[in-house]
Amino acid sequence: MKLTRRNFLKLTGSTATAAAMGAGAGGALLGSKPAAAASPAPAVQRMGAAELPKPKGPRAVVLGGGWAGLTLAKYLKKENPKLDVVLIEKRATFMSCPISNLWLVGGVELEFLTHSFLDAARNNNYLFFNATMIDLDREKRRVYTDQGYLDYDYLALCPGIDYNYKAIGVDDPEAEYKLRQNYPAGFMPGSEHISIRNKLEDFDGGVFLLTVPAGNYRCLPGPYERACLVASYFKKEKIPGKVVLLDANPDITIKKDGFHAAFDELYKGIIEYKPSFAIKSVDPDKRVVSSDFEDIKFDDAAIYPRVRASRLIEQLGLADPKSPQMEARIDQQFNNVIGDDRVYVVGDARPMPFSKSGNTANSEAKNIARVIAARSMGKEVKEWVSPHTVCYSVVQLEPREAISVDAYYKHNPDGSFAFDRVKLFEKRSVARGEATLEWAEGLYRDMFG
Numbered sequence: 483m484k485l486t487r488r489n490f491l492k493l494t495g496s497t498a499t500a501a502a503m504g505a506g507a508g509g510a511l512l513g514s515k516p517a518a519a520a521s522p523a524p525a526v527q528r529m530g531a532a533e534l535p536k537p538k539g540p541r542a543v544v545l546g547g548g549w550a551g552l553t554l555a556k557y558l559k560k561e562n563p564k565l566d567v568v569l570i571e572k573r574a575t576f577m578s579c580p581i582s583n584l585w586l587v588g589g590v591e592l593e594f595l596t597h598s599f600l601d602a603a604r605n606n607n608y609l610f611f612n613a614t615m616i617d618l619d620r621e622k623r624r625v626y627t628d629q630g631y632l633d634y635d636y637l638a639l640c641p642g643i644d645y646n647y648k649a650i651g652v653d654d655p656e657a658e659y660k661l662r663q664n665y666p667a668g669f670m671p672g673s674e675h676i677s678i679r680n681k682l683e684d685f686d687g688g689v690f691l692l693t694v695p696a697g698n699y700r701c702l703p704g705p706y707e708r709a710c711l712v713a714s715y716f717k718k719e720k721i722p723g724k725v726v727l728l729d730a731n732p733d734i735t736i737k738k739d740g741f742h743a744a745f746d747e748l749y750k751g752i753i754e755y756k757p758s759f760a761i762k763s764v765d766p767d768k769r770v771v772s773s774d775f776e777d778i779k780f781d782d783a784a785i786y787p788r789v790r791a792s793r794l795i796e797q798l799g800l801a802d803p804k805s806p807q808m809e810a811r812i813d814q815q816f817n818n819v820i821g822d823d824r825v826y827v828v829g830d831a832r833p834m835p836f837s838k839s840g841n842t843a844n845s846e847a848k849n850i851a852r853v854i855a856a857r858s859m860g861k862e863v864k865e866w867v868s869p870h871t872v873c874y875s876v877v878q879l880e881p882r883e884a885i886s887v888d889a890y891y892k893h894n895p896d897g898s899f900a901f902d903r904v905k906l907f908e909k910r911s912v913a914r915g916e917a918t919l920e921w922a923e924g925l926y927r928d929m930f931g
């Protein structure tokens with residue numbers, strides 16, 4: 483769009499409307515404070531249309547090529563082939579979080595985790611747009627990216643999570659950045675994982691610290707699985723290391739018996755598990771983590787702070803101010819933003835208390851693809867369908883043994899949710915170790931094939 487006087491008035495007018503309607507009601511133009519007379523216009527106001535093929539039907543834009551977004555893009559097209567689907571993703575290559583704990587300790591090759599967004603789009607007849615979303619105007623139904631804007635008929639936001647270091651007492655941006663760079667959490671894929679793997683390769687002994695946050699964090703069993711695998715690696719490589727696992731919760735949050743059995747039977751003296759450890763401060767220079775009662779010194783670490791929904795949700799004015807994790811304010815049956823059946827939030831940025839896991843995001847995305855496709859054809863899906871949580875955790879490297887959980891949810895009449903039809907498989911076995919990789923391959927096929 484060219485910055486003519488008319489356009490400028492239109493844009494500033496829509497900003498004023500948004501402000502008057504309150505957060506989440508209209509567009510949320512980032513950085514669009516009224517400009518001083520001589521200052522240049524904000525980038526979004528100068529932005530032109532993205533260079534994409536013209537839509538060949540109603541356009542459904544999906545933001546985020548993670549487990550929710552990849553599934554949505556594919557299944558929207560399957561449910562209504564007339565939809566013109568565009569997947570916006572800022573990364574150039576997909577790297578999987580599931581199975582990454584195994585990769586950290588050499589249990590699979592990197593090729594197992596990495597996949598091509600181009601293959602996913604080509605195989606499933608949608609467009610992959612490698613760009614970063616920066617803003618949204620819901621009145622115009624327009625998404626702004628660093629590569630130009632695009633208009634939508636339906637928009638599904640699947641941006642995942644961010645970290646909240648303030649929740650573990652780290653307020654100083656310098657300290658936060660030391661933690662992000664020196665002791666990354668490894669719960670968002672990419673450099674964090676590579677860095678942790680390099681740390682483990684270089685580790686020659688002492689305390690390797692891992693933490694489990696409070697709240698509904700991403701991948702409930704993930705930190706316990708990681709503790710087992712790091713301990714298994716120390717044992718195999720004869721590294722005189724110890725894993726200290728500080729848990730903000732009073733006990734292991736899922737597959738408790740299976741993990742306790744692994745800690746006690748396989749890793750006695752290697753894993754030290756400390757429940758109810760609420761981190762109140764971290765000193766990255768002295769390498770000390772403190773609760774109100776105790777200081778723990780470490781030699782190296784991967785510190786997992788509390789999670790929150792991706793900051794994008796808040797920046798777009800879509801976060802529920804009452805949500806402690808700043809998750810989206812959406813209809814809890816059909817995932818649309820309250821009062822707007824054109825915009826949806828799916829995956830780990832949702833507020834429902836489902837497990838923040840890949841299988842959950844994948845199954846939820848299939849359900850919401852049906853909801854959006856039906857609405858795009860003037861119909862309605864009547865029934866809420868539960869997402870499905872399936873989660874394998876590898877507890878030993880050689881032989882590869884795993885435990886697992888399989889669960890659904892019920893939506894109670896008072897609006898709350900609870901686990902339903904839960905099956906726990908907590909006796910570790912090689913068969914489950916094999917099933918872990920088969921599960922992942924099946925899901926990669928589902929998203930990319």
Ligand SMILES: Cc1cc2nc3c(=O)[nH]c(=O)nc-3n(C[C@H](O)[C@H](O)[C@H](O)COP(=O)(O)OP(=O)(O)OC[C@H]3O[C@@H](n4cnc5c(N)ncnc54)[C@H](O)[C@@H]3O)c2cc1C
Nearest residue numbers: 546548549550572579580615642669829830838839840841
């Ligand atoms: C170590 C680890 C182990 C795990 N193990 C399992 C497991 O065994 N089983 C299981 O089911 N789950 C597991 N999970 C959890 C699973 O990875 C997540 O729950 C899942 O990835 C959530 O999907 P999502 O689509 O909501 O978010 P993500 O997969 O994080 O996808 C979000 C995407 O949005 C993109 N994005 C964000 N903002 C923008 C923007 N502004 N512009 C463009 N793109 C943007 C991001 O780059 C990202 O690709 C594990 C997670 C971790 C970290």
